[in-house]
Structures are given as structure tokens and as C-alpha cells.
Amino acid sequence: MKILDKSLSVWQTGILLFILLFANKILVLPSLLYDGAKMNALFIPISLFLLEFFLLFIFYKVKKRFPNLSFIEILRQNCGKIVQISVYVLFALFFLCKAVLLYNVTFIFFRNMIYKDSGNFIFLFCFIPIINHMAICGLRAMGRTLQLFFPVISVITVFCITIGCFGVTNMPLLFDSSVSEIFQTAIRHISCFGDVAILFLFMDKIEVKKGQWKIIFLFALAGAFLVTSVITLFLFSYNYTSFMHSYAIFEIMNYIKETAGLGRIDIISMVLIILFAYFHLSIYLKGFLLAFDGIFQKNDQIFGVLTFDFLFVIIVEFFIVNLETAVVYGQTILPFFEIIPFVIVPIVCAWCFMRRRT
Amino acid sequence: MRYYIRQLFKTPMLLIFALMTLIFGFTALGMRAEVNEYAVVTALGVDMADDGYELSFLTFIPIAQQTFTEQYKVVTAKGKSMAEAIDFAGLRMGRQVGLSHIKVIVLNSELLNDDLSTHIDFLLRNKQISTSAKLVCCDSTAKEFLISAQKLDNASSVKISDLVSFNLDHIFAADSSLETYAKGTFGPTGVGLISLLHLEKSDGEGLAATMSDSQSQSSGQSSGGQETKEIINSGDTAILKDGKLVTTLNADQMRDCNFLHGVCTICSLEIDHFSDKDFTDATLSFEIFDKTISYKVVFENGTPIVCVNTKLSLKLGEVKNSDGQITKNVELFVISKSAEKAIEQKVKKYMADGLEIMRDNNTDIVDFYTIIHNTNPKAFKNFLNSLENSDEYLSHIVVKASVDVMAK
Numbered sequence: 079m080k081i082l083d084k085s086l087s088v089w090q091t092g093i094l095l096f097i098l099l100f101a102n103k104i105l106v107l108p109s110l111l112y113d114g115a116k117m118n119a120l121f122i123p124i125s126l127f128l129l130e131f132f133l134l135f136i137f138y139k140v141k142k143r144f145p146n147l148s149f150i151e152i153l154r155q156n157c158g159k160i161v162q163i164s165v166y167v168l169f170a171l172f173f174l175c176k177a178v179l180l181y182n183v184t185f186i187f188f189r190n191m192i193y194k195d196s197g198n199f200i201f202l203f204c205f206i207p208i209i210n211h212m213a214i215c216g217l218r219a220m221g222r223t224l225q226l227f228f229p230v231i232s233v234i235t236v237f238c239i240t241i242g243c244f245g246v247t248n249m250p251l252l253f254d255s256s257v258s259e260i261f262q263t264a265i266r267h268i269s270c271f272g273d274v275a276i277l278f279l280f281m282d283k284i285e286v287k288k289g290q291w292k293i294i295f296l297f298a299l300a301g302a303f304l305v306t307s308v309i310t311l312f313l314f315s316y317n318y319t320s321f322m323h324s325y326a327i328f329e330i331m332n333y334i335k336e337t338a339g340l341g342r343i344d345i346i347s348m349v350l351i352i353l354f355a356y357f358h359l360s361i362y363l364k365g366f367l368l369a370f371d372g373i374f375q376k377n378d379q380i381f382g383v384l385t386f387d388f389l390f391v392i393i394v395e396f397f398i399v400n401l402e403t404a405v406v407y408g409q410t411i412l413p414f415f416e417i418i419p420f421v422i423v424p425i426v427c428a429w430c431f432m433r434r435r436t
Numbered sequence: 437m438r439y440y441i442r443q444l445f446k447t448p449m450l451l452i453f454a455l456m457t458l459i460f461g462f463t464a465l466g467m468r469a470e471v472n473e474y475a476v477v478t479a480l481g482v483d484m485a486d487d488g489y490e491l492s493f494l495t496f497i498p499i500a501q502q503t504f505t506e507q508y509k510v511v512t513a514k515g516k517s518m519a520e521a522i523d524f525a526g527l528r529m530g531r532q533v534g535l536s537h538i539k540v541i542v543l544n545s546e547l548l549n550d551d552l553s554t555h556i557d558f559l560l561r562n563k564q565i566s567t568s569a570k571l572v573c574c575d576s577t578a579k580e581f582l583i584s585a586q587k588l589d590n591a592s593s594v595k596i597s598d599l600v601s602f603n604l605d606h607i608f609a610a611d612s613s614l615e616t617y618a619k620g621t622f623g624p625t626g627v628g629l630i631s632l633l634h635l636e637k638s639d640g641e642g643l644a645a646t647m648s649d650s651q652s653q654s655s656g657q658s659s660g661g662q663e664t665k666e667i668i669n670s671g672d673t674a675i676l677k678d679g680k681l682v683t684t685l686n687a688d689q690m691r692d693c694n695f696l697h698g699v700c701t702i703c704s705l706e707i708d709h710f711s712d713k714d715f716t717d718a719t720l721s722f723e724i725f726d727k728t729i730s731y732k733v734v735f736e737n738g739t740p741i742v743c744v745n746t747k748l749s750l751k752l753g754e755v756k757n758s759d760g761q762i763t764k765n766v767e768l769f770v771i772s773k774s775a776e777k778a779i780e781q782k783v784k785k786y787m788a789d790g791l792e793i794m795r796d797n798n799t800d801i802v803d804f805y806t807i808i809h810n811t812n813p814k815a816f817k818n819f820l821n822s823l824e825n826s827d828e829y830l831s832h833i834v835v836k837a838s839v840d841v842m843a844k
Contacts, residue, residue: 207448251810322567351612
């Protein structure tokens with residue numbers, strides 16, 4: 079099963095980044111943020127997106143400095159093989175763990191809302207073949223699929239946000255939590271961020287011509303803005319009862335159900351959630367495969383896919399079986415993995431820059 | 437054929453698609469229709485029982501018929517907890533109790549005597565029940581209320597949920613749903629509002645529903661023949677603080693409070709004994725089209741002064757002149773300075789009365805707490821610390837009202 083990854087255009091990269099920035103942020107996160115920092119939770123996505131943009135800026139600098147090299151080559155040339163393999167092992171773990179969290183939250187959402195009698199097995203059966211196929215087909219195919227679905231995703235997202243605006247009725251109590259509470263909550267939920275790191279894994283496949291960087295940054299900005307809007311609207315709509323409402327993008331559509339008599343129009347947000355889930359999981363699997371490839375230097379992706387599927391099913395089926403364990407896992411274990419994008423990658427990149435200069 | 441089979445094996449996704457179709461297709465054939473599996477509950481009534489709760493379910497039973505009327509049935513079940521009562525109700529109906537279509541939750545007023553938050557905890561936690569479901573309280577048993585509502589739902593297109601939906605905009609009432617109640621109770625003031633509906637013998641005031649003998653008996657009535665009862669929404673509202681009943685306000689008192697509040701715009705305003713060059717000792721009724729309220733908070737010597745500015749857009753709707761009918765075109769009526777002053781005084785009186793009600797009951801219905809806090813959190817904290825009992829801040833703040841009147 080050898081499929082060579084062809085290059086990604088700037089538009090495709092931008093769209094991939096736009097979609098990836100929604101991962102793990104529009105369902106359970108806003109409610110958990112309120113639980114920790116009350117209405118000041120608004121500042122958490124903004125500050126964590128700043129970190130994300132810092133990572134994107136590092137990527138921009140690295141890509142400018144080493145336009146044709148892959149991240150493996152950069153690491154090998156400047157830090158040695160051991161560092162390269164270690165970083166890639168961490169990357170593989172990072173994407174596997176993030177995929178587990180994302181899958182669990184999505185599965186629990188659908189089980190609670192629609193498929194009450196469905197088990198994990200049926201969901202895995204629906205997800206795994208498609209995400210495997212999308213990841214194996216390569217970056218170009220994934221990029222084109224994302225391009226195809228991007229108008230649908232962006233229109234539904236904007237629609238949900240517009241509907242959400244009607245639900246904001248009263249001004250909640252602002253500045254009610256301390257700086258330490260905001261900081262602690264941000265650290266506890268940092269695991270929902272750091273997705274930009276995937277760009278490093280296929281940086282040599284991205285074709286950026288002069289003046290095209292702004293497209294990537296604009297898509298990233300648009301994604302961050304929409305995610306922040308969803309979180310803000312959710313917090314302003316539900317404020318003191320935010321902790322009772324676990325699924326933000328779905329809940330902000332509830333306004334329609336109450337007043338307009340249009341029935342279950344909130345199902346539109348479910349379409350968005352399912353599309354996001356498929357794309358996010360495929361991108362995470364792709365990230366895992368690229369990292370796996372960097373560790374074992376195998377061109378045959380079937381080993382990577384089977385390893386991912388095996389570990390994924392084991393973790394999902396036996397360790398993280400409900401929303402409570404998923405939340406505990408996301409709040410206590412996953413934040414440690416964020417050291418990879420926010421600490422290790424910047425340090426390694428800084429080291430490469432310094433070596434290059436000397 | 438061989439070509440297609442070869443293609444199928446060359447494309448694993450096609451194989452998976454075929455496999456999925458086979459598995460899910462056959463599984464679907466063996467499944468029960470959801471109509472036979474779920475009972476669709478549209479309203480839930482909660483009464484206290486000897487040892488727990490008695491829940492009543494206004495249940496929609498789908499049957500094939502050529503009329504557009506829907507068939508409803510009230511099913512009741514008792515249990516030590518609400519969850520247990522729902523389990524027993526499911527047993528009685530032979531179906532799972534589907535709660536996701538509940539639009540109204542009716543509480544027996546007895547529940548307000550205790551801490552309501554403990555009683556409705558199940559309703560707030562349950563993921564199936566929409567928090568936009570209207571929460572109302574009735575002076576009879578919830579079961580009896582739902583039996584009347586059942587007749588109403590069967591006989592007309594007016595649903596019991598529609599009856600209280602209008603409260604959202606009306607100056608004489610308060611919007612009350614699970615969500616608004618929880619927001620108020622969990623908010624800084626702890627004040628939650630619940631609409632009070634009355635079930636009374638028919639005298640033509642409200643929406644009537646005729647109850648037959650058997651239904652009367654089932655709901656504990658002993659009267660013979662047919663009895664007509666009416667569900668009346670007169671705007672009465674129960675005010676709860678931290679889940680406990682503080683007082684009950686009537687429609688006029690709610691209007692007074694709502695004049696300080698940004699919500700509720702639909703109302704009329706009456707000025708008595710008004711005289712100017714056009715009117716002599718007249719009673720003028722104005723229709724208010726829009727009511728915009730803005731708050732400004734300043735601190736003077738550490739005390740918050742809340743300036744409430746109300747902008748009213750209104751139109752003269754009715755005139756009762758003691759000197760006979762007015763022959764001027766009221767459509768072109770321009771509110772004179774004296775009329776403006778009279779309206780201003782009237783609205784200020786309503787506001788003052790509203791504030792007094794809130795102070796007397798120590799219930800911040802308007803949520804001045806948030807308004808003052810958001811202006812200057814530090815100064816407000818200092819102010820609260822300076823009070824002997826910080827919970828009684830409402831009696832120590834100064835409220836200044838101003839009214840701008842505009843003719844539509």
C-alpha cells in the first residue's frame with residue numbers, strides 16, 4: 079500500500095489549518111472552561127490561540143529558512159538521529175492521544191443525543207475505515223476533499239454562530255475569577271490546542287510561493303476567530319448554567335428550538351460536528367503516520383495504520399469509556415503531551431537556527 | 437462480472453461499504469419501530485407523594501386517523517425519586533418514556549414550600565429534557581392541571597406551552613423556563629422566577645377545558661356530570677431566592693418591577709385626570725411599542741448610584757375625555773410637554789414601587805448586582821464589605837430614574 083504524498087497547495091494547507099483549529103474546542107471545552115474560570119474563561123481561548131500563532135510563526139520561520147527540507151532532515155542535520163527519532167516518537171504519541179480524546183467526546187455526544195443504544199463498536203466501525211482511507215490516500219487527496227467540504231463547513235459554522243447571537247439575552251457577571259484561576263484552567267485545558275504542530279511533519283510538501291503566506295495566516299485567523307466566537311456566544315448565552323450544557327456548538331442552536339418553532343434545526347450543528355470529527359481524526363491519523371514513518375523509515379503506511387488502529391481501539395475500548403474518564407484524561411494526562419508542540423518544537427527549532435548561524 | 441469482482445477487491449473502501457450496508461441493513465430490519473418503542477411526552481407534572489413523587493405525563497399517542505387532532509393521554513406513576521417514577525411510568529405505558537419533547541413542566545405549588553432546587557435537580561441534570569421547557573407552578577395538583585391541559589391540547593391548537601410563551605415579552609409577567617430559573621438561581625442574586633397558573637371553575641376568563649365524570653374522579657373530584665375548568669394565566673409570579681419561595685407577585689407588581697428591567701416591552705400605560713389645551717380631565721391610554729433601558733453606575737463616597745434611563749416609544753391608543761369626544765386626529769397626536777411630564781411621573785412611580793417591592797423582599801429581580809459589579813468590581817466589593825449584611829445591598833444602593841418619552 080504505497081501512496082506517495084504529493085504536495086499541498088497554500089489554499090489546501092490554509093483550509094486544513096482552519097478545520098484543524100476547531101478540533102476538541104467546540105463541544106465540551108467551553109463548558110469546562112466556565113467551570114474553572116467563570117466568565118473570564120473568554121480570555122483562555124484568546125491567550126491559547128496566541129500560543130498557537132506563536133507556533134505558526136515558528137513554522138513560518140523554519141519553512142523560510144529551510145524551504146525544501148523536511149523536518150526529519152532538519153533535525154538529523156542539526157540535532158542528530160537520536161533527537162529526530164525521539165521527537166517523532168513524541169509526535170506519534172501526541173497525535174494518537176489527541177485522536178482518542180476527540181473520538182471519545184464526539185462518540186459520547188452522539189450517544190447522548192441520538193444513538194442511545196449504540197455501542198462503541200458500531201461507532202468505531204463507522205469511523206475507522208473512513209479515516210484510514212483518507213489518511214492513506216495522501217495529503218493531496220485529503221487537501222482536495224477538504225477543499226470540497228470547506229464551503230459547507232464554513233457556511234454551517236457561520237449559520238450556527240449567527241443563530242447563537244440571538245440567544246444572548248443578558249449581561250453576565252464579568253471579572254469574577256482571579257488570574258490564578260484563569261491560568262490554572264488554561265493549563266488544564268491546553269491539550270485542546272497545539273494542533274499547528276502537524277504542519278512541521280509535512281513542511282516539505284507545502285508549496286508556498288512568494289506572498290502566499292498571508293493566505294495561511296488568514297485561514298488560521300479565521301478559524302481562531304470562529305472558535306472564539308462559538309465559545310464567547312456559548313458563555314454569554316448560558317453564563318451561570320454553562321456547566322450544565324456540555325456541547326457548546328449544539329447548545330447555542332437551542333435558541334431556535336425555543337422561539338422560532340422550527341423544530342430540531344439544531345441538528346444542522348450535528349452535521350458540522352460529524353464532518354469535523356471525520357476530518358480531525360483523519361488529520362491526526364495522518365500526523366501519526368508521518369511520525370511513524372519518521373521513526374521507522376518505512377514507506378509502507380499499512381504498518382502505521384494498523385499500529386494506530388490497534389492502540390486507538392485498545393485505549394478507547396478499555397481505558398476511556400465515558401465522558402468523565404475522557405475529561406479526566408484530557409485534563410490530567412494530555413496537558414503533559416502539550417510540551418511537545420509548545421516546548422520541545424520551539425527549543426529544537428531555536429537550536430537548528432543557532433546551529434545554522436554558527 | 438469477474439471484472440467487477442476484481443475491482444471490488446482492488447478497492448477496499450467498496451468492500452467496507454458493502455459490508456456496512458449488509459450489517460446495518462439487516463440490523464435495521466430486525467429493529468422495532470421507534471413509534472412503538474417510545475411514548476412521546478409533551479408535558480410533565482410533578483406532585484409530592486407520601487414517600488417521594490407522583491409524576492404525570494401528558495403523552496402523545498400516535499394513531500392513524502383522518503383528522504388533524506392529536507390524541508393525548510395522561511399517565512401517572514409514583515416513585516421514591518423522579519427517576520424511579522419515570523421507570524414505573526414506562527412500565528405502565530409499555531414503552532420507554534421519551535422526555536425530549538417536553539415543553540412544559542408543571543409543579544404543584546406544595547413543592548415551593550421546600551427548597552425547589554432539590555426537587556428539580558433531576559430535571560436540570562437530565563440530558564433528554566430541553567432546558568427551554570417552560571416551568572410553571574399551579575395552585576391545584578399537577579395531575580389535575582394536566583388533565584385539563586389534555587382537553588385543551590386535544591380540542592384546539594392552543595397548547596399549554598403557548599399560553600406561557602407570551603410571558604417572555606409581556607410587562608405583566610415573567611418568562612420562566614428551566615433555563616431562566618436555573619440562570620437566576622445559580623446567578624449572583626439567587627433569584628428565580630416561576631409563572632403561577634390557576635385552575636379555576638369556568639367563568640369565562642381563561643381557556644376552558646371540559647372534564648368528564650371519570651376524569652374528575654381520577655383527579656380526586658367528586659362532583660357529578662361535566663365540569664368545566666379554566667387554565668388562567670393572570671401574570672402571577674412566584675419569586676424564589678436560592679430555591680426557596682420568598683413571595684408571590686401579582687401582575688401589577690410584576691409590571692412595576694419590569695419597568696426597571698430591560699426585558700418585557702408589550703404593555704399599555706394609562707394617565708388619569710390629564711388636562712391641557714386639548715383634553716379636560718381625560719384618561720389617556722398609550723400603547724408602548726418599545727422600551728429601552730440603559731443603566732449607568734457611578735460611585736459617590738463608596739455608594740453605588742444606579743442611573744436607570746428608560747426610553748419609551750409610545751402612541752396614544754384610547755382617550756376618555758370628560759368634556760365629550762375629542763375630534764382631533766389622534767394619529768397625528770404630538771405628546772405635549774405636560775403629557776410627557778405626566779407619563780414620566782407615572783413611569784417613575786411604577787419604578788419606585790418596583791424598587792420598593794424588591795427591597796421589601798430583598799430580592800434583586802433586575803440583577804442590579806451584575807450591573808454594578810461589571811461597572812467597577814473593586815469598588816462594589818468594597819461597598820459590600822462595608823455593609824453589615826452584604827446580602828441586603830439592595831436597600832443601600834441609590835437608584836435614580838429618568839424617562840425619555842417619544843411619540844411613535
